[in-house]
Structure formats: C-alpha cells, structure tokens
Amino acid sequence: MEHDAVPHPPDFPFAADGLRRAADQLERCAHLPAVDGGIQTMQMLQALMERFDRLEHNMRREFVGLGERIDALDRKVDALDQKVDALDQKVDALDQKVDALDKRVTAANKNSTARIRNSVVIRRSDDLAPLYNATTGERIPRFPRKLRDLESLNEDRVDAILAALGEPLEGEAEERKRWLKYAVGVTTQVV
Template identity: 35%
Template sequence: MEQPDFPLAVRSLETLTEQVARCQNLPATDGGLRLAQALEGIRNDMRNEMRTVNRKLDDLDRKMDGLDRKVQDLDRRMTVAERNGVARMENSSAMRPDAGLAPLFSLETGVEIPGCPSTMDEAGALSSRDVDRILRQLGASTAGSVQERRRRLLLAFGVATRAV
C-alpha cells in the first residue's frame, strides 16, 4: 500500500495557491472591478466634457442674446431715424409761430417723445429742462447756452428757417 508523499502534497498545494492567487488578474474574477474603474474614469471624463460644452453653450447664449439686443436696438434706431426724417421734412415748411410741428420719436424707446411741442410757439416756450430732455431722447448734445440748445432743438425738428 502506497503512503502519501507529504512534501509532494505541500508543493502541490503551494502551486495550487499560487495559481489560484493569479486568478485575481482575470477580468471575470476581479468582480469587474477594473472594468468598473475604467467605466467610472470614462464617465468622469464625459462629465467634465459636458461641463465644458455647457459652459461654452452658456457663453454662446449670452453672446447671442447680446447680439439680438443690438440688432433690435439697431432696428429701432433705423425705424426712428426714418420716422424722424419724414417728420423733419414735414416740419421744414413751418414758417409761422403757430405752424404745426410733426412729433419726433425717441431713439431710446422708439415711441413718440412725450411733451413734444406741436407748434413752433410751444417749442420756443419749452423750459430749459424740457429742451434738454427732448435733445437727449434724440441723441443730440445738451451742451451750450439755452439759446444754442433751443436752436439745436429746432434744427432737430427740421425747422431751419427759425433756427438760423
């Protein structure tokens, strides 16, 4: 009857232990840990890229909003310039103090300037403060004496005969 070879059994167990320990290097036996770590790294990279893309989209949205405001402002100013040009042509024939004046429109708001004088007499009777307010709405200078500002206002209305 054969007897067990204990040293051989010990060596065999050591070999088995060594080989079983190497099994942790197999993707299927590491519980998918390396795969999960790789996926987590990819996920983090994707999050960072998405944050970058979102920041850039936010910047682009802000720039587009600014551009939209500028286009609207330009459109309003062009419309006002056209309306005021027509009003100036109408007003250019005003000679008498009671002659009617077509109202002008504000570059800032695009609507008729409140308190616009309806006659040349009314334009001459405006307070210095009202003259400045209307000039500002037209984008004109408010520098100079009251007389210079009134002259500038009449010119802005298209009334050249009374302004000179």
C-alpha cells in the same frame, strides 16, 4: 445462560483474507467511470472557477476604466454645457443689442420723415410732426404741436427734448433752442 458461554476466539487469517478481498475490490473502483468522472468534474469545476475569477478580475478592471472614462466624459459634457450657457448669454446680449439698434433705426427713420415734414414749417401756427426718442423709439412725450409751442419752450424742456433725440446739451440756452429747431427740422426759422 448464553451470556456465560465462552466466546469463540476470532479467526484472524480469515478476517485478514476478507479485508484483502475488500481492498482489491475497492482498488477496482478507481477505474469506474463515475468515480473517475467525479475527479474530472472536480478538476473542470476548479478550472472554471479559476477562469471565472480571472474574468471577474478583468471585468472589475474594465469597469474601473469605464467609470473613469464616463467621469471624464461627464466633465467634458459639463464644460460643454458651460460653454453653451455662455454662448446663450452672448446670444441674448446680442439680441438685446439688435433690438436696441432696431429701435434706434426705427426712431431715426421716423425722425427723418418728421424732419422733412417740419422743414416746410414757416408760420408760428403751423403744425409740427412729432419726433421719437432716439434710444427707446417711443414718441417724445409733450412734444410741441406748433412752431410757436417750440419757440416758447423753457430751458428744461429744450434740454429734455435734445436729450431724448440724442443731441448734445452744449452752449447757452438760446443756442440750444436754435439747435433744437435744427434737430426738429425747422430750418427756415433758424436763420
């Protein structure tokens, strides 16, 4: 039966006075350190975020610049690699030329010694010192062993030995054979 009872009317002045007192108390909360500190903390966080944004922007700009400098450095290193490769090829070519020159000088020295030894050959039965190919430095294959072997060489063999010695292949067959005797060092028989 309580439900059937008439409710009491609200006391508006009392309620308004309570709300005023509550509002006064809430206004005082603004001066509390925790509330004021929260605002300051938010402002500091906002300032930090702005600084981080600027720092990130600057870092990105620097990274882009650094990337461009690294790319330029890579291009320079690639160009330097190409120059080193070209220089390496030139050194290899120079080594080959020096090796070829060494072979020629060695052959020339051996041939000089052989020519001196052959310069005293008088009789057809005397031994000849073999000569060496002027280009390869190798002993000339099937070089005549005796003066008579040299004198009986056919035209093709005369030309092959002259070519191996780096001598010209000019003139008639007899003239080339006489030139071969000079080239071999047999000077006493040439006259």
